[in-house]
Amino acid sequence: MRIREFQEMMRRIYYEKDRRRGIERTYIWLVEEVGELGRAIIRGDIREIGTEVADVMAWLASLCNLLELDLEKMCLNKYPGVCPRCGSVPCKCNEPRGRRLAL
């Protein structure tokens, strides 16, 4: 399944509910699911991490449906097979140090 097909599936299942909820509250749900993913990572529960990854993807797809954005197209526009900053594969950019989960 392509990202586009997943987004279309989410549209078929949830678009009416998403539309009634609106963009801002759907965004808040997405952020909540990202938080749940972070807590699952800290707990180290691989099964739970898997379900939270799916929730994040589902809510991101719902948000894109409301914003009328083609998620697959946006991803490939920004990441066209190379790092968008340095243009290399693999990326040669320096990453800021010291980033850690703090939940």
Ligand SMILES: [Mg+2]
């Ligand atoms: Mg969840």
Ligand SMILES: [Zn+2]
């Ligand atoms: Zn790079």
